[in-house]
Amino acid sequence: MAEPAYLDVFGHEDLKARLARAAENRRLGQSILLHGHRGVGKQRLALWIAALINCPGPGSRPCGACRSCRLAGRLQHPDVHWFFPLPRPKGASGPDRLRKKLEDQRAAELEERRANPLYLDDEEGATGIYVAAAQVMRQLAYKAPAMGPAKVLVIGRAEALVPQAANPEAANALLKLLEEPPADTWIVLTSDVPGALLPTIRSRVQAVRVPPMPTEQVAAFLSDRLDLAPAEAHRLARLSGGSIGVALELQDADQDESRSFASDLVRALLDGRSAARLAAAHRFRSTGARGNFARILGVTRGILRDLLAISTGAPASDPEAVGSLARGRPLDPETLVAALDAIEDARELADRNINPQLIVVNFLRRASVTTGVPAGRHAG
Ligand SMILES: [Zn+2]
Known part of the structure; x- marks a missing residue:
């Protein structure tokens, strides 16, 4: 059976097996940092972990077929919340208006990612994870799960919390959460510049490295999914750094x-x-x-x-x-x-x-x- 788009994580078989074992043995930390090169699949793996935590099984998890997995793979799971940097909203006065605007922007971006699982990240336009977003995360963390058993907050490019060093509430609100997440809440951060995260954040998370892929595997992805000619796929794969x-x-x-x-x-x-x-x-x-x-x-x-x-x-x-x-x-x-x-x-x-x-x-x-x-x- 074809897996729902966002659970179809190409490669990283060893890492997935390791994470699944950790979840099985209840050794999966509640605050995790996935770090590794840009574009290597960290946010996708974070969403995969969210499905892993919520999949009831039986058998190997995430099964990709149950209701929870299907919803997670379509970015529609009510307990999986994906945050990422967004452009600074214009003309929003007051914290409530700002929060509303940010949530609208996030919903619009999620809609696009749903439609195009091979979306390209807009790193120049989307610059910040703002205080208002961290407040939304806190609210979600302290609510009961809608479908259960757990809520998972995925925070992509978490280093974007730092450029507001002059205004560190966002990071502080998150720190509290990372330090003591509610028993039914997992937080998965991703970053390709973990050194840019606040040391206080780094010290609170279980760090997991996402390695680059072998060139052959990147080439296989490009010829399978994009239908590129083998020579072209290999050329791009070699340049991609895995x-x-x-x-x-x-x-x-x-x-x-x-x-x-x-x-x-x-x-x-x-x-x-x-x-x-x-x-x-x-x-x-x-x-x-x-x-x-x-x-x-x-x-x-x-x-x-x-x-x-x-x-x-x-x-x-x-x-x-x-x-x-x-x-x-x-x-x-x-x-x-x-x-x-x-x-x-x-x-x-x-x-x-x-x-x-x-x-x-x-x-x-x-x-x-x-x-x-x-x-x-x-x-x-
Ligand atoms: Zn499942």
Whole structure:
């Protein structure tokens, strides 16, 4: 049976077995700190621990199938509360208003994470875990569990409690809780910079290191879940330092870059001027056709297909990506079909490791000639 999204923790088998044994023998501390590299899966493991504590079994826990596990895996368990840094709310006057705004923001973010389990953390925008949030945690900790047997507070990137050193109530409210959690309450903190946590917090928690994953395992994740080609998956896995989160970020950046290159390529094609075509070709290096370049050609093909769809009145698969290209420009289906033909040839040449600049020049010339856009029009 497929496990609910957030219980499907990839890898970390030894650590999970160790934690499950500790829970079985009632040796699992009530205040835990998971530390390890950024993106290595700490918050996911924290949610997994929350399910472990609440799963009634029988058999190995968390079973992934009972009601408690299913709710936890969908981020809907009434006794599992996930906190993380949020942007500072604007224009909230008074502690009650602030608390309300923060809780609304947290609910909205949880909704997004529910919809996209491979979400990327917004580390720049979301900066703080505020006093108001720590007060909510305290309230939750001292309430009876709704479903039971235990409440679990997961606090991701717990070091975000520290930048308010001038205003340490949040940390203090949490300290009290960490020191003496109610008997039915577990608190799982995560941090990739445990040294930045207040020493008083560090001294109160059971520290558990989440190790980086073997490169092979990160690569397996990328080819399984994202359907990346093996060479591409290995390249990202090697750069990731054993962290799936970092690999996903790298892939996201690559995609952004590919999209930008591909859009320019299509723009140059539709523009038809030789200066624009030359400029587009010059953005490419003269070597390395099989890596990034092959991906850019793949994205270009996607854009051309979408434009072809639009030109025939059909919906595009990624309207946002092609909107600006299609706007204010008559799109001729014949032109686009010819361009798609030319891009297939370009992909074949890339596979044979031909100079990418030459491939682009050739692609633009072929696509323009076959489509009747005169090569020298508006030259210069
Ligand atoms: Zn279960």
